[in-house]
Amino acid sequence: MKVYFETYGCALNKGDTYIMMTLLKQRNHEIVNNPNEADVIVLNTCDVRLETGERMKSRIKELRKFGKKLVVAGCFSGAEPGVVKTLAPEASIIGPQALTKIIDAVEGEKIFSINAERSEITPRVFEGKIAIIPIADGCAGDCSFCITKLARRTLRSYSMRSIVEAVKEAVKNGAVEVELTGQDAAAYGLDLGGKIKLSDLLNEVLSIEGDFMIRIGMMTPEQFARDIDGILEAMRNPKLFKFLHLPVQSGDDNVLKLMNRKYTVDEYKELVKEARSKIPNINITTDIIIGHPGEDENAFENTLELMKEIKFERVHLAMYSIRPNTRSALMKQVPDSVKKERMRIAYKLYEDISLSIHKEYLNKRTKVITTEEGKKGSIIGRTLNYIPVILNGVEIGKWYDVEIIDYSFFDLRGTVV
Template identity: 70%
Template sequence: MKKVYFETYGCALNKGDTYIMMTLLSESGHQVVHSPHDADVIVINTCDVRLETGERMKSRIKELKSMDKRLVVAGCFAGAEPAIVKELAPDASVIGPQAIGKIVDAVEGKIKFDISSDRTEVTPRVFEGKIAIIPVADGCAGNCNFCITKLARKTLRSYSPRNIVDAAKKSIKSGAVEIELTGQDVAAYGLDLGGQIKLPDLIEQITSLEGEFMVRIGMMTPEQFVRDMDKLLDAMKRKKVYKFLHLPVQSGDDNVLKMMNRKYTVDEYKQIVKEIRSKLPLSNITTDIIIGHPGEDENAFNNTLQLMEDLRFERVHLAMYSMRPNTRSASMPQIPDKEKKRRMEIAYKTYEEIAKEIHREYVGKKCRIIITEVGKRDSMIGRTVNYIPVVIKDKAKLGEWYDIQITDYSFFDLSGSFA
């Protein structure tokens, strides 16, 4: 038996992958521990989405290597830049994000290197707190010019609905009150299964399970979302589904979208948002925007600001473009960092002002929330039906529902107390 410590970086899919690896190790008789000092083996599940993230991974790999314990480097940095990992930690075992089924062999020292697309199908049977993160698919159907993740997660692999539903059922039985269905693009679910089952079918099966819980749908690209938009919106009307959609637009300019190799226009994206809001009035649409991608001149940047003003997103994940190795965007003429930073400050200020205006409208209203997290300074955090975080100082219990009156707001969240 090995004692194994995990460190996880990056997106919800990476967290879900960690839970899968923990599941495999636990079922093989190994023990997961919560400190690297208590471990025989350290697993770092890496991210590589941005330049500074990659640099942080390099630094952390070197730090963990110095602890003189068996080291396993997993995740997207391992899959996209394996040569660098081997240079930093020659004795480490390296497994890509689509080879996590080999984690037991890696921990036991039976393999040193595997970044293949292994078809081993496992869904997590462990989670932490009250939120169960369940990957529904790995990889995506797109090929964006800026994305290094495509190099690490090369093929779309949808997990079987039976295994996903079973994982959800076991999580709920173990006390989970939020089921997060995650993936690089959850709307692409089932494309590789012959189209016989799609995301709306999965949502209906999970929400039919017994128990008091909510389902959160993960990130979806607009081009995949629109394939089954009507059925998806019907599925999202179900009581147990958060009215929350994460639809990255990335830019408000058609020319930049073309240079990114995104498969929609700004007008098409606007039409999708209009359709969502007409059919799901409570919906909260979150988006991602890259500032300073090659091809973004001042006019294109202003078009992005205008899109933010027009569509009034409650939350925007803003990122300043950074070159990633072996991507098409990295070979294009680049915008100076100083200019990217200037635009980023303007975009962030625009986002903050819009978010504050949206959140201000909730003050004085009552809502029902389920407590899913412990916050700072003895606070508790729940979510509205459209997934806006609500911070309360009242003595509440994790996993319980409460009627709350909203008393204050910030650009990031709401504050409230028992109604």
């Protein structure tokens, strides 16, 4: 069969697509890049925000029009399967923790499977110079605002052996960046009796021969704290990007409590302080939700103060949106007009802080590894602490000594020395 994939959402979702592609290729199916050429269309969905969910609904309707066998997979399927059934009664529905069912969906009759199953299949399909390899699925948290928890209900860590084999395969195929991803990468091993931690996995992967860099995916602060010494020790290895994605979500303790986050603002600050003391020039990236229920003016100001104090290199800002069947949806909501104005203020602050950080790189030299194509023929590289650098006249997949000649709040611009 010829199968077309369309993927939305986070790195974990992209990794799930590569797993499904791997399973199908092992059975000699062909992956195509055009839905017109396909016998089967697979839509791997996201449902993290209201507008994302609406986009998924529209895309399901649009893809039905091709008249091909349709499979709707991913978080929208797992969290809102009834909506998918209504929009496309003939479609197979696969939750994000039932990836192996893709074989039945492609080869057989319509199926419905959203229950979690344990699988050891990690990707053997990679595109470009960046390999995305899921290490765990699901998380140990239970955040009030999160619909993803309804789709990925169970924490399931992939075996160290299968991950190591996937990394070896990716490096053999030319990957120079390997992203070890999950909903919460630092929760790795909790479901395996707690005997194995993320740092153990990192040390195994870092022992693999080859010229490549490892990027650790998003981690919750409480799980990072559980393995902080081991993770920071592994980060001393030159093959590991000096990069931490630690979502704080709010700078106010009351809001964090309403969100059911498992740390205080002061505890978060201590984690950042320790990381910066042990790994100089480490890049701290975070996620912040603006306008979550319970966020009054004082709470919002506390979030702005945290941004100013920590000076995040990158902030993924999101305006809170109601997600069905979550506890936050039942709370008293912040008016949309207030959320939009706060979002504007927070985004301006983020831009100013990031600009000031990037300005420090101007006229300095740094090592950069090129990983992907950019716009207008440019190439995107990454510094050792994972800041993007826009280059021209270079090859993908190589190291360069670069002088920074310009910057924006989002990236650096460089020229090869």
